[in-house]
Amino acid sequence: MILSDLLGWFSCQDDSADDDCTDPQALEHLLRGVYSSAFASSATAQGPLAAGLTDIIRRAARLAPPLWKARAGQQYANYLEPCTTALMHRTHHTQPGVEGYDSLWRNAGGFQLCLEFTYWAQNIYLPSSLYYSQPWQELRRLALNLFKAVNDLLSFRIMENPDEDTYNVLTHLRHTQGLSAHEAAREVSRRIDQWAHAFSDAQAQLPHRLAELGYDEQAVHAVVTCAHALHNQWRGNIAWHLAVPRYREIRFKGV
Template sequence: MATESVEWARAFGLIDSGHPVHRLRRADAAGLAGRACPDGPVDGLRLLTDLISWLFVMDDACDEDGLGADPARLASAIGGLLDVLDRCGEPDSPPADDAGPLGAALHDLCRRTRAQGRPELLLRFVSQVREYLLALLWEAGNRERRRVPDVAEYVQLRRHIGGVRPCLTLTDLASAQPPGPAQRADPALVALDLLAVDLVCWCNDLFSYGKESRADPDAHNLVTVIAHDSGTDEAAALRAAADRFNQGLAAYLDAEKALLASGDDRLRHALATRRNWVRATYDWSLVAARYA
């Protein structure tokens, strides 16, 4: 699966050779997808792996290759990607040439999601990727101004920048029993989704802080914003971020227990998916070379 996804990225021109290929291989998108969706069918797991690879390439373009330091240039790129999303993977409506490799690959992800015959999940996926892209513009504006957001603002926008929501949607798509409309509209599951997304993002921040703080002292990271907001030193901010994660995990387990007590068997699959994502992020972060 790892080799196939790297070749998919190469085929669309997301990476060419040398360092970008090495960087994507080290990221181990397949390892993360496999942990998060261990029982999914091959085609569903492959789609999830390719999405994670696309998100890694997009994030690297913004964080390491300079795209995210120039809001005007990023806005132009995102405009093309939003046009791709508006097409919702329509096979007879390929993206314009100026959408570039990121646009061509994103269209392929939307097309394959559309082919699964679940229009409600396609529309949710498209909406969530759109939110991710627009949040990148917020991040770029902060970076240009050397602005560190406060904790509340950061926590809200981090839910979108993390790209976790579209990954959860494709994991649901690969499930034999995805949550139906009634389950999706349940406020208790909506609240648990937010907790799961926060936990994945905060776990990522804790593991990536060392690398990000070396590259950019004003990086968007939970540790950074806690230190800036509270005036504490790095060690205290790291402890506070870890405490926030642990408190969030306790709240998540309480919410999960309450939903399991409802006796809705269809919710069990949805809850297993979200639990898998939290644990997968932690286990993958321990071994992945992405944050070395």
């Protein structure tokens, strides 16, 4: 129930950021208010978005250690910059450049907060030495790439004006490399295949790499369990996008 509520909350958040808010400063104020309400215990929820996420985090945090809530808060904070920057670009009819794009792109969908619920759903909370280890962070980064790229690929054609979605990687490729929509889709499909294979390879090598770094069997088992959940999650994300009727619509008429 909590996970479905989180999905519904992000739908409302996206609508607010994409359609309801036209002032970057107002959006930043809104997002910071949501953050303060959901992750700072001294703050009072103001508005339905803040109240909604606060309730979700409160219910989830009852079943998790305090560090989980702190990490979830950090990941939501990482969502603030790309969300506000995207509105700034829409307001001024500009597009982001190449420098620094990948990091903002990866965090633009809010998937990094959803990944924190992967640990919560498994009831596995990685210690800092594992959470920030290179093997795990590499796998996590590949999963985020897959989440965002699949969303971008399948949502591009349902938009009448994809230029407004500045952190859609197809839009970015069209503006920075001069690709057509078809060429950009083909390039993103290639990247998805590449990242999927890289994820599978990294997942298979994970036990050996962690053992080489000196982690014990219990720690390795915890990370392997989380990796399996991540694998199911990004594959499920593909299946969900393919099953939802609105992603079969074609509104884009350009080339």
